[in-house]
Amino acid sequence: MKAAQLYELIGELDEAAVYDAAQPRSRRRHLIAAGLAAAACLGIAAGIWGWRRNSAPAPAYSVASDSSEALGETAVEFRDVRIYYYHDGEMQSETEYLPCTPERIFAAWKARNGVGDEVRFIACRIESNGTEHSDSSTASYTVGDTFILHLTVSAELAAYYDKMPPEQLQESLRLTMTGYxxxxYDGFDLKME
Amino acid sequence: MEDHEIVRLYFERDERAISETAAKYGAYCTKIAVNILSSREDAEECVNESWLHAWNAIPPHRPRILATFLGKIVRRLSFNRYQFLHAEKRGGCEVSAVLDELAEIVSDGESAEDSVIRRELIAQINAFLRSLPEEKRRMFLRRYWYSDSIAEIAARFGKRENAVSAALSRMRKELRAYLQERGYEL
Known part of the structure; x- marks a missing residue:
């Protein structure tokens, strides 16, 4: 095979992955992490976010379903968010202008995928190998270089596996929740409970 | 306009489909073509030609992801033009460097003309990409699908150019080994 033929083959690779690679990453990861660090400091200082709420290893940021009020949605950035869904067995996506909270984006994903309100968002946590340091007056955060998104939703989601192949449902959810x-992210972990 | 509305215009044979497509995806497609051709004039011709291909393909085809569907068309048209323009000698374009890198994976021997083998190879490369961490997968696709320059990839991912080159080199070696382990000698 010649390089040109391999180049042509690469043109036929998975469309969702190709699309994903085109999504803008306007800020560098270190800036993102710096933002998370700043958020962490604010969160600790104000007592808004539930750090170490699940005794999980080094979470960078976590939001649970009961924290959306405390998060203060009016302060949350709105942006065009791409919501993925399957239609007639094919992956589709549409953009919606939404507040960038995992709970609201999960709700939009449910609506696009025909998933009912009995399926509840429970928690969303970003696991990073970064570490936090705090004392009585200051807090700082050492940025990691791996990020895994852990999403927990209610077990009612499994009922939809009869209507749609689980891998399709999970893939559209992964792309939606990790893309906005x-x-x-280096990984995505979905739990149902 | 949302993608499904644009696709609906194609299915209704409404020519606004083309203007809406150009408005939404013109810059995206032009970037792909410019990366391959290094000539805005040639790139724009390929992009305009790609709208016609889309018009002829939809219907009956209903794209899974409109952006990628259009990107694939313009990538193919641009690469065809690149090969026509550079039939005797490579050089000058980013894609020339991309092809030199891809040459490390292949043996320059017999090509896989069989469509079944081609599909299997595509599936294997997809599986290889899924095995990579997300950032590495994106870097690979930015280089070998979108033909982005090393500098552009470095800027996008916040890395040094040397680090990007090294990561891509490792991925090429890994891909070659991955395919060889599965019985594919390219």
Whole structure:
């Protein structure tokens, strides 16, 4: 095979991955992490976010379903968010102008995928190998270089596996939940409970 | 306009489909073509030609992801033009460097003309990409699908150019080994 033929083959690779690679990453990861660090400091200082709420290893940021009020949606950035869904067995996506909170984006994903309100958002946590340091007056955060998104939703989602192949449902959810922020995730973990 | 509305215009044979496509995806497609051809004039011709291809393909085809569907058309047209323009000698374009890198994976021997083998190879490369961390996968696709320059990739991912080159080099070696382990000698 010649290089040109391999180049042509690469042109036929998975469309969702190709599309994903085109999504803008306007800020560098270190800036994102710096933002997270700043958010962490604010969160600790104000007692808004539930750090270490699940005793999980080094979470960079976590939001649970009961924290959306405390998060203060009026202060949350709105942006065009791409919501993925399957239609007639094919991946589709549309943009919606939404507040960038995982709960609201999960709600938009449910609506696009025909998933009912009985399926509840429970928690969303970003696991990073960064570390936080705090004392009585200051807090700082050492940025990591891996990010895994852990999403927990209610077990009612499994009922939809009869209507749609699980891999399709999970793939559209993964692309939606990992695509709206500027963090480049290394993994996605979905839990149902 | 949302993608499904644009696709609906194609299905209704409404010519606004082309103007809406150009408005939404003109810059995206032009970037792909410029990366391959290094000539805005040639690139714009390929992009305009790609709208006609889209018009002829939809319907019956209903794109999974409109952006990628259009990107694939313009990538193919641009690469065809590149090969026509550079039949005797490579050089001058980013894609020339991309092809030199891809040459490290292949043996320059017999090509895989069989469509079944081609599909299998595509599936194997997709599987290889899924095995990579997300950032590496994106870097690979930015280089070998979009033909971005090393400098552009470095800027996009906040890395030094040397680090990007090294990461891509490792991925090429890994891909070659991955395919060889599965019985594919390219």
């Amino acid at each position: 922020s500027e963090i480049e």
